[in-house]
Amino acid sequence: MVESRELSDLGWSSFFADQIGTDETMLIPCRISEVHRARLVGIGQEDGLLTLPPKAHTGDYAVGDWVLTEPMTHLVVRRLERRTVLRRNSEGSRAPQLAASNVDNLFIVTSCNEDFNAARLERYLVFANEAGTTPVILLTKADTCPDPERFKAEAEALQRDLPVLIIDPKHGEVSEPLIQWTSGSQTVAVVGSSGVGKSTLVNRLIAEETQLTGGTREGDNKGRHTTTSRSLHRIAGGGWVIDTPGIRTLQVTDAVFGLEMLFAEITELAPHCKFRNCTHRHEPGCAVLAAVKAGTIDPARFERWRKLQDEGAPKPTYGTGRR
Incomplete structure (x- = not known):
């Protein structure tokens, strides 16, 4: 159950308020929390989650979007302009796939084992830079290697002033070390390969076992896919988090700013x-x-x-x- 709250607690700001026309003041702002094939689910000031019938194809929406809806039917009238947007380019796809929108910070999760790959992390950093989000690299499974600081130093060298933290989502405290990026009404998205602890991290942040979790395959430390859809969750005592399915390939196209910053x-x-x-x-x-x-x-x-x-x-x- 989602409690009644102020729109600002959901991430609403003047950026979105300034987009509302004089003829739209009776419409109700809602934030998209789930995108399904034929329907949208949103969160507004009302209690609970709302089913939002879209006017357009649901593929035109992303988790994190703000939309204006009719008061009685909750029909989506239009989507507001996005402040930031994460678009995934994947091999074989004709157009970028929407991953999430209106995200402040991007947690890039990798582990201190064979999953750590500088080239792949650089792709995630381009992904974050181009979207206008603040990237943070989180290193997990430090107990599986004798020198986790080596991985931390290598990650820090990938981009100037890049925050890199070693965390233990399964047993350690995660809320306090990450509060800088999760407090208030901030929205954070979580990306990384399967099996590195993304879903476990999300579960700890929201203090619920919402996401399925799985281990890694024996022999190669490769993860099993556990998250299959994107969804917006309230962080316990903080902002909002969007989990994403494990991404094995991430193409970089038309990302001049992201590359130049990296x-x-x-x-x-x-x-x-x-x-x-x-x-x-x-x-x-x-x-x-x-x-x-x-x-x-x-x-x-x-x-x-x-x-x-x-x-x-x-x-x-x-x-x-x-x-």
């Missing part, structure tokens, strides 16, 4: 290349290649940047021709 050391050097349209592959006077050769840019990280660029992200343009 690879800031390359972004900042690029304007110093001899040629304004330098591709950083073979051109003479390339400041980026010089930094790679000097060791100030990690060669492995440079190759990962190049791979993401080649995957389809538009190349940054600094002008044309020679200086």
